[in-house]
Amino acid sequence: xxxxxxxxxxxxxxxxxxxxxxxxxxxxxxxxxxxxxxxxxxxxxxxxxxxxxxxxxxxxxxxxxxxxxxxxxxxxxxxxxxxxxxxxxxxx
Numbered sequence: 001x002x003x004x005x006x007x008x009x010x011x012x013x014x015x016x017x018x019x020x021x022x023x024x025x026x027x028x029x030x031x032x033x034x035x036x037x038x039x040x041x042x043x044x045x046x047x048x049x050x051x052x053x054x055x056x057x058x059x060x061x062x063x064x065x066x067x068x069x070x071x072x073x074x075x076x077x078x079x080x081x082x083x084x085x086x087x088x089x090x091x092x
Contacts, residue, residue, distance in 0.1 A: 003009055009017070028036075032035045053060055075084050 003013070012027075047054075071078070
């Protein structure tokens with residue numbers, strides 16, 4: 001595409017004039033961009049929720065121990081009258 005001298009040129013067109021190999025590459029459609037971005041967000045969400053806590057479980061153990069140590073009540077007080085959970089397989 002010919003552009004008059006001194007006319008403003010967009011970034012993509014400027015790159016195409018500097019690197020003629022880029023003219024063979026077409027821009028992806030909006031649907032393709034939407035699908036790729038949805039897949040990318042899904043992969044990041046799965047990593048953040050499922051994989052990362054498994055890899056860094058020491059941080060979560062330490063955090064849970066710190067938070068439980070600040071509680072100043074017994075299990076019975078926290079249950080508020082409901083039966084406290086007991087192991088159903090605990091045999092005497």
